Amino acid sequence: xxxxxxxxxCILVLLxxxxxxxxxxxxxxxxxxxLSTLDQKQRQMAxxxxxxxxxxxxxxxxxxxxxxxxxxxxxxLSPAQRSAAxxxxxxxxxxxxxxxxxxxxxxxxVLKNSENNNPIFGKDLYYIxxxxxxxxxxxxxxxxxxxxxxxxxxxxxxxxxxxxxxxGAQPALYTRNGAIVRPLAQESDKAxxxxxxxxDGQRKQAILSYRLADLVxxxxxxxxxxxxxxxxxxxxxxxxxAMLLDVISEWAGVVHESAAAARMAELKADxxxxxxxxxxxxxVAPGTNITAYYRIQGPHLVIEYAPxxxxxxxxxxxxxMYRDPTNDYGRKYFAK
Amino acid sequence: xxxxxxxxxIFVLACTPADGRRLDEYLQGAIIxxxxxxxxxxxxxxxxxxxxxxxxxxIDADADGVISEAEQRAYAARVLRDVSxxxxxxxxxxxxxxVRFPRMEEMKDGRGEIEIKFEADLPAGGPDRRLAFExxxxxxxxxxQVNCLVPRDPDIRIVAQTRNYEQSMYELEYVQANASPGxxxxxxxSGGRGWLGxxxxxxxxxxxFVWGQRARAASGIRGLRx
Numbered sequence: 001x002x003x004x005x006x007x008x009x010c011i012l013v014l015l016x017x018x019x020x021x022x023x024x025x026x027x028x029x030x031x032x033x034x035l036s037t038l039d040q041k042q043r044q045m046a047x048x049x050x051x052x053x054x055x056x057x058x059x060x061x062x063x064x065x066x067x068x069x070x071x072x073x074x075x076x077l078s079p080a081q082r083s084a085a086x087x088x089x090x091x092x093x094x095x096x097x098x099x100x101x102x103x104x105x106x107x108x109x110v111l112k113n114s115e116n117n118n119p120i121f122g123k124d125l126y127y128i129x130x131x132x133x134x135x136x137x138x139x140x141x142x143x144x145x146x147x148x149x150x151x152x153x154x155x156x157x158x159x160x161x162x163x164x165x166x167x168g169a170q171p172a173l174y175t176r177n178g179a180i181v182r183p184l185a186q187e188s189d190k191a192x193x194x195x196x197x198x199x200d201g202q203r204k205q206a207i208l209s210y211r212l213a214d215l216v217x218x219x220x221x222x223x224x225x226x227x228x229x230x231x232x233x234x235x236x237x238x239x240x241x242a243m244l245l246d247v248i249s250e251w252a253g254v255v256h257e258s259a260a261a262a263r264m265a266e267l268k269a270d271x272x273x274x275x276x277x278x279x280x281x282x283x284v285a286p287g288t289n290i291t292a293y294y295r296i297q298g299p300h301l302v303i304e305y306a307p308x309x310x311x312x313x314x315x316x317x318x319x320x321m322y323r324d325p326t327n328d329y330g331r332k333y334f335a336k
Numbered sequence: 337x338x339x340x341x342x343x344x345x346i347f348v349l350a351c352t353p354a355d356g357r358r359l360d361e362y363l364q365g366a367i368i369x370x371x372x373x374x375x376x377x378x379x380x381x382x383x384x385x386x387x388x389x390x391x392x393x394x395i396d397a398d399a400d401g402v403i404s405e406a407e408q409r410a411y412a413a414r415v416l417r418d419v420s421x422x423x424x425x426x427x428x429x430x431x432x433x434x435v436r437f438p439r440m441e442e443m444k445d446g447r448g449e450i451e452i453k454f455e456a457d458l459p460a461g462g463p464d465r466r467l468a469f470e471x472x473x474x475x476x477x478x479x480x481q482v483n484c485l486v487p488r489d490p491d492i493r494i495v496a497q498t499r500n501y502e503q504s505m506y507e508l509e510y511v512q513a514n515a516s517p518g519x520x521x522x523x524x525x526s527g528g529r530g531w532l533g534x535x536x537x538x539x540x541x542x543x544x545f546v547w548g549q550r551a552r553a554a555s556g557i558r559g560l561r562x
Contacts, residue, residue, distance in 0.1 A: 066445050066447050067447065209501065210499040210502070211501055212481065213361065213479035213480075213481060214365075216367075216483055220449070226367065226485060226486065227483065227485070227497060309359075
């Protein structure tokens with residue numbers, strides 16, 4: 001499926017006459033290719049003004065029947081339109097990032113099936129919208145999301161900004177074609193490995209003495225920077241700092257490779273000022289997700305991983321948040 | 337209240353919370369912002385679907401299924417009675433800045449967030465300050481969270497945050513450069529212990545008056561005797 005969509009992306013780009021010189025031009029071509037498949041009414045539904053702040057902030061972890069999203073959902077599209085939509089999303093993401101997105105959507109389909117085809121779940125209920133006009137120079141925005149997913153991708157010239165983005169999964173572990181799938185496995189496993197690498201003194205600083213029930217800076221909490229807590233990475237050794245960066249890459253690496261490289265360089269430069277805090281159980285059953293909350297916070301970064309008690313086993317229901325308090329929605333590239 | 341709790345318990349057993357709605361907790365997040373002369377806080381309260389009957393009972397006083405503006409204000413006042421904020425052990429007077437209620441349908445879905453913003457003036461103090469916040473609102477069903485924002489004022493630096501496990505008690509230590517402790521009498525008169533000082537002054541004045549009267553009476557007697 002992944003290969004076919006990426007192949008479709010290439011074909012659509014070629015059909016649209018674009019010669020892919022840069023990543024941005026490829027994304028713009030994919031956006032125009034998608035828009036060209038829509039009729040007038042669908043275009044009106046998919047397109048928003050770039051300065052539409054309501055639409056910009058219209059994302060959530062909730063199912064779309066609880067919190068309405070703007071744009072067109074996958075169920076409203078023909079197979080060709082749907083392929084073009086996913087090809088656009090794919091063009092803005094890394095291979096690993098797009099795979100994660102597909103696994104999150106697949107989890108919602110599993111949830112739908114386990115709930116007697118509950119119509120509030122499923123792969124059809126993921127919405128795509130574009131704010132502004134796809135351009136290689138001027139800023140514009142691609143949104144894609146639904147239950148447990150909110151990608152807010154701002155393209156500004158060669159810059160690609162993925163913050164704020166919410167990922168999550170329920171079930172956070174399922175079987176597909178006989179194989180176990182954990183959409184947020186690396187976020188869980190790498191953080192657990194980092195915690196296990198800490199010595200007693202470091203753990204004492206990293207492990208918070210209080211319970212965290214949910215995300216602190218989830219949907220609706222734009223523009224807030226809380227005081228960091230936990231263990232500062234300046235107190236980690238070189239290997240641990242590399243492990244911390246590797247955890248961070250699970251979010252920073254969702255966007256396409258060149259934007260991810262620039263973002264990782266920024267976060268690497270900040271690493272000594274980056275904090276790691278953990279709350280909850282410090283062990284995990286092999287092959288499952290952690291049931292602890294953790295937060296990584298730096299001058300340009302907030303990551304939260306919050307298992308949810310709501311659906312029974314917290315290891316099976318996870319919400320995560322990825323922010324840049326200095327540049328959510330890529331504002332530094334267009335704010336006056 | 338008992339019937340509400342029983343109904344909530346049955347609801348918890350009956351419902352299948354696969355849709356990510358908050359269920360059997362009343363999530364209460366507080367974000368505190370400190371400035372030199374005042375402290376502001378934003379509370380976001382999200383009742384889970386199973387505990388909603390308990391919470392609604394405390395909001396919809398006339399049980400008409402509609403949360404009126406008066407009921408919103410009354411509820412905000414109640415929340416503020418259940419929380420406390422103090423600085424350097426001096427209780428602060430909290431004032432509601434704004435209240436925003438979600439639609440009833442949103443609350444029934446477990447995604448309705450009640451937002452209460454409040455603030456308090458901070459009395460002048462020294463460079464080292466200690467702010468304490470306590471939340472005991474619906475403690476039996478609450479899931480508390482409390483954090484502070486990075487201060488915008490570069491003169492203010494957070495030193496430490498401490499909480500109990502439930503986050504119902506929170507203490508924030510911070511230092512402020514260029515602090516103006518203010519005239520001594522101002523500090524002395526302000527705060528919760530001001531009345532003690534006033535009482536001591538009155539007592540001293542009264543004693544001085546009595547001693548003065550006695551001295552005058554004694555000298556009068558001596559004059560009569562002489």
